[in-house]
Amino acid sequence: MHYGADYNPEQWPDEVWPEDVARMREAGVTMVSLGIFAWARIQPSEHEFDFDWLDRVIGLLHEGGIAVDLATATASPPPWATVAYPEMLAADEHGSPYWHGSRQHYAPSSPAYRSLAAALVRRIAERYAGHPAVVLWHVNNEYGCHLDVDYSDAARDAFRTWLTNRYGSVDAVNAAWGTMFWSQRYGSFAEIFPPRHAPYSHNPGQLLDYRRFTSDMFLECYRMERDIIRAAGAVQPITTNFMGAFKPADYARWAAELDVLSDDLYPDPNDPEGFREGAFHGDLMRSLKPGTPWLLMEQATNAVNWRPTNAPKAPGQLAAQSMQAVARGADGILFFQWRQSRAGAEKFHSAMLPHAGTETRTWREVMSLGGDLGRLPDLPADDGAARVALLFDWENWWAIENPDHPTSLDYLSLVRGWYDAVHRLHVQVDILPPTADLAHYTAVVAPHLYLLTEPAAANLVDFVEQGGHLLVTAFSDVVDEYDRFRAGGFGTQLRDLLGVVIEDFGALADTGSAGPGEQRAPVAGPGVAFVGSILAEEAHAVDARVLARFEGGRQDGRPALTVRSHGAGSAYYLATVPDDDGARQVLDHLFTAAGVEPVYPGLPPLVEAIRRGPLLTLINHGREPVHIDVQGEDALGGGEVRGVVLRPFGYALVLISSLEATEPCPPAVPGSR
Incomplete structure (x- = not known):
C-alpha cells in the first residue's frame, strides 16, 4: 500500500531536501511522484540538460527507502520552447493562442510540441530506466484538465489527417455528417476546419468527431511517451493520472493502454454529499480495469485554492476519504503535494507538510493515516463482488450534450443521480461501457443512452435474454454513432425488447424557471409515487406491462414506467427523469426482481x-x-x-x-x- 504525494524539490533550495526525506520517513511515506512540472529545471534551454539535481534527489529518496513515480515533465513546456516554436501553442475557438505563463498551453497535435516532448522523455528514460528507486512512470499530467479542446492550425491539420484515416474519402465524411443541410458539403479535406467560432449552431456530426479527435490526440501523446520509455529498456509499470469521469478523454478506451490506473479526486468539503463523488471515482477506476488495483494519485489533505470558497476538510475527513479509495480497490494513497508551496498559483493549496509546519492538525492526521495504511494486510484486487452495473459511455456523453436537442441534458449529472441512488441503497456497483461483458450481473441500469451503437444494443438484448434485469431511461436509443436518426422513428433497436414506442420526448420547462410550461411530471402507480422532470415522453406500451402512469399535464394517463419479460429476464423503461425518491423506488423494484441485496443491511x-x-x-x-x-x-x-x-x-x-x-x-x- 503506497503512501505519498507529488514532490517538487525544484521549488526549494537543496538544503531542504534531506529534511524532506526525514519527514517523509516519519510520516510513513513510501512513494513520491517526482518531476511532474520540472521541464524548465531539467532542460533550461533547447540544447542544455541538467540532471545533476535530479540525480541527487532520487539518490536521497532511495537512501531513505522511498520509491519514485518518475514523471516525464511534459505537462507544461517552459517559456523558451513556445518563444522558439510559437506554432506549438494551443488556440481557442477564435483562433487566438493561449500564451505561456500558466500550464497546459501546448497543442497536443503540434509536431513541434511532440518533437520537444519526445526528446525530453528520451533523455529522462535513458538515464533512469534502470534506477532501483524508480518503481512507476508518470506520463505527462492530467491530460486536457485546463485546456480540453484546441482549435489551432496544428489541430486543423491533424483533424484532416484523422478524418482521412477514419473515413477514407471526403464523400464519406459528407454522408456521416449530413452536410447537404445548410449547404455544408465539402469538396476536399482541405475545406474542413475545426469547429471554430461560428454565427450559429455547428454540425453535430462534426462536433462529435472533433471530440473523438481531441481524445485521440491526447492519447497519441501518451502512447508516444510510453513507447519511448519502453524503448529505453524500462520495465516498470506506466500510468498517467485520470480525473474521474472527465469529458474530454474517453478513459474507457484509454484504460487498456495503461499498466495501472491512477486518479485525481477533489470533492468539496462544503458538500455534505461530496463523499459520493469519491465513491463514484473509486467504482469507475476499479471498473475501467477489472482485476487491477489502482492509485489515488492526487487529493488534498485539507483546503484547495481554486474554488470560489475553499473550505478545510473536517477532522477525520482526510482519512475517511482515503480509506474509501482503499475499499474500492486503491493500492496507493497520494496527495498534491508533499510540501506546501511558498509561491505560485497554488500556494494556498494544502499539502502533507503544511506551511505552518508539524504542529498542525493536518500533519497529525497525515501521520495517523500513514500508520493505519502501514498496518493493512495484503488486499486482493477486484473479485467481481458487484452484481449491479451502471452503464456510462463517453461517446454518448459527447453526443447527448450537443446543442439543438429537445432540452439541455447534463449527462454526467444524470448518471451521477442514478449512481447516488444506488449508493444510498448500500449496493455495490460497477461502472461499465454498454458493450462490456454483462454476464456476471443480475441488474443493469442504463441511463439516457441517446447514442446507442448496434453492438451495444445487441449486448443489452442478450443480457435480458440470458436472465438479466435491465432499466432503460428516457432519451435512449435515439441516434447512431454519427449522431443521425435511424430509419423508423426512435428507439428502433430496443423497441422489441422494451415493448414500448416513443413518439415524442415531451420536454418540460426547467424546474424553478419563471417562464411558462409544465415543470413537473407526477408519476403514480401501485406502490409508486414520485415526480419526474426534464422529460415526460409520449410513450405507447405495445406489449409491455404498465407499472406507473403520468398524472396530470399533457401526458396524463400515458405510461411512465413499464416492464416487459423477454427471454429469461425483464426490461424496464422509464419515460422521465425521477427525483431522488423516485429513483430509489424504481431501483427498489428493479433490485427486488433481480435479487440484489445491500452490502450490509x-x-x-x-x-x-x-x-x-x-x-x-x-x-x-x-x-x-x-x-x-x-x-x-x-x-x-x-x-x-x-x-x-x-x-x-x-x-x-x-x-x-x-x-x-x-x-x-x-x-x-x-x-x-
Missing part, C-alpha cells in the same frame, strides 16, 4: 459499506456517531470486533468471511470506539 444514510475481498469497510460520513453491529477481525491488528461506534468521519476495517442479515442498527453508544 440496516445502515444509516451517511454510512457506506464496501467489500474488497474479505475486507468490509464501514465509513461514517455524517456528523453524529453511529453504532454498527458487525463482527469479525480488526484489519489493523486490533483483535476481534464485536460491534463498533463510528465517530464522525470514522471508519472500521473488518475482515469478515460472510455477511448475514441483521436487525437495524441500535442507537449509538456515546464514547465507544
Whole structure:
C-alpha cells in the first residue's frame, strides 16, 4: 500500500531536501511522484540538460527507502520552447493562442510540441530506466484538465489527417455528417476546419468527431511517451493520472493502454454529499480495469485554492476519504503535494507538510493515516463482488450534450443521480461501457443512452435474454454513432425488447424557471409515487406491462414506467427523469426482481459499506456517531470486533468471511470506539 504525494524539490533550495526525506520517513511515506512540472529545471534551454539535481534527489529518496513515480515533465513546456516554436501553442475557438505563463498551453497535435516532448522523455528514460528507486512512470499530467479542446492550425491539420484515416474519402465524411443541410458539403479535406467560432449552431456530426479527435490526440501523446520509455529498456509499470469521469478523454478506451490506473479526486468539503463523488471515482477506476488495483494519485489533505470558497476538510475527513479509495480497490494513497508551496498559483493549496509546519492538525492526521495504511494486510484486487452495473459511455456523453436537442441534458449529472441512488441503497456497483461483458450481473441500469451503437444494443438484448434485469431511461436509443436518426422513428433497436414506442420526448420547462410550461411530471402507480422532470415522453406500451402512469399535464394517463419479460429476464423503461425518491423506488423494484441485496443491511444514510475481498469497510460520513453491529477481525491488528461506534468521519476495517442479515442498527453508544 503506497503512501505519498507529488514532490517538487525544484521549488526549494537543496538544503531542504534531506529534511524532506526525514519527514517523509516519519510520516510513513513510501512513494513520491517526482518531476511532474520540472521541464524548465531539467532542460533550461533547447540544447542544455541538467540532471545533476535530479540525480541527487532520487539518490536521497532511495537512501531513505522511498520509491519514485518518475514523471516525464511534459505537462507544461517552459517559456523558451513556445518563444522558439510559437506554432506549438494551443488556440481557442477564435483562433487566438493561449500564451505561456500558466500550464497546459501546448497543442497536443503540434509536431513541434511532440518533437520537444519526445526528446525530453528520451533523455529522462535513458538515464533512469534502470534506477532501483524508480518503481512507476508518470506520463505527462492530467491530460486536457485546463485546456480540453484546441482549435489551432496544428489541430486543423491533424483533424484532416484523422478524418482521412477514419473515413477514407471526403464523400464519406459528407454522408456521416449530413452536410447537404445548410449547404455544408465539402469538396476536399482541405475545406474542413475545426469547429471554430461560428454565427450559429455547428454540425453535430462534426462536433462529435472533433471530440473523438481531441481524445485521440491526447492519447497519441501518451502512447508516444510510453513507447519511448519502453524503448529505453524500462520495465516498470506506466500510468498517467485520470480525473474521474472527465469529458474530454474517453478513459474507457484509454484504460487498456495503461499498466495501472491512477486518479485525481477533489470533492468539496462544503458538500455534505461530496463523499459520493469519491465513491463514484473509486467504482469507475476499479471498473475501467477489472482485476487491477489502482492509485489515488492526487487529493488534498485539507483546503484547495481554486474554488470560489475553499473550505478545510473536517477532522477525520482526510482519512475517511482515503480509506474509501482503499475499499474500492486503491493500492496507493497520494496527495498534491508533499510540501506546501511558498509561491505560485497554488500556494494556498494544502499539502502533507503544511506551511505552518508539524504542529498542525493536518500533519497529525497525515501521520495517523500513514500508520493505519502501514498496518493493512495484503488486499486482493477486484473479485467481481458487484452484481449491479451502471452503464456510462463517453461517446454518448459527447453526443447527448450537443446543442439543438429537445432540452439541455447534463449527462454526467444524470448518471451521477442514478449512481447516488444506488449508493444510498448500500449496493455495490460497477461502472461499465454498454458493450462490456454483462454476464456476471443480475441488474443493469442504463441511463439516457441517446447514442446507442448496434453492438451495444445487441449486448443489452442478450443480457435480458440470458436472465438479466435491465432499466432503460428516457432519451435512449435515439441516434447512431454519427449522431443521425435511424430509419423508423426512435428507439428502433430496443423497441422489441422494451415493448414500448416513443413518439415524442415531451420536454418540460426547467424546474424553478419563471417562464411558462409544465415543470413537473407526477408519476403514480401501485406502490409508486414520485415526480419526474426534464422529460415526460409520449410513450405507447405495445406489449409491455404498465407499472406507473403520468398524472396530470399533457401526458396524463400515458405510461411512465413499464416492464416487459423477454427471454429469461425483464426490461424496464422509464419515460422521465425521477427525483431522488423516485429513483430509489424504481431501483427498489428493479433490485427486488433481480435479487440484489445491500452490502450490509440496516445502515444509516451517511454510512457506506464496501467489500474488497474479505475486507468490509464501514465509513461514517455524517456528523453524529453511529453504532454498527458487525463482527469479525480488526484489519489493523486490533483483535476481534464485536460491534463498533463510528465517530464522525470514522471508519472500521473488518475482515469478515460472510455477511448475514441483521436487525437495524441500535442507537449509538456515546464514547465507544
